Amino acid sequence: MDTKGGKRPARRRWEDFSPRQRAAILALASVELALTSTAVADLWARPAGQVRGRKALWWLGVFVQPVGPIAYLTLGRRR
Template identity: 50%
Template sequence: MLKRKKRWSELTPGQRKAAVVVGAIEMVLTAIAASDLRQRPADQVRGPKLLWTLALGIQPVGPIAYLVAGRQSD
């Protein structure tokens, strides 16, 4: 039997706080990855920049994958 998703009003204060913190972390990681991708020359990125740009929208895997595997060292 599938459980229905809880509404925001049904979450405990601790669960709400955790959701906000996780969301903020995802936003910061995405901003860092997007900024790095925008500024980094294409020859220092593993794979097409367009593909990585699209991957940044897959939360939280895309930004983490880019920061860990998408960048080549100088």
């Protein structure tokens, strides 16, 4: 996306964010990491018979952020 001058907008650096924005970014990244880690650990340990659908497809889906881990944890496991 070009601006009027034909140049790309400058990327924001970490220092450009306010403390509140930094905290929000870190909190969301932590939640995403926790969800992905939980989904990967569960998928690794769970037998294929206890997974809805093909386990190989869930492996791919788990890494589609942010919906993959949530989808696996809510829909992919048999109870």
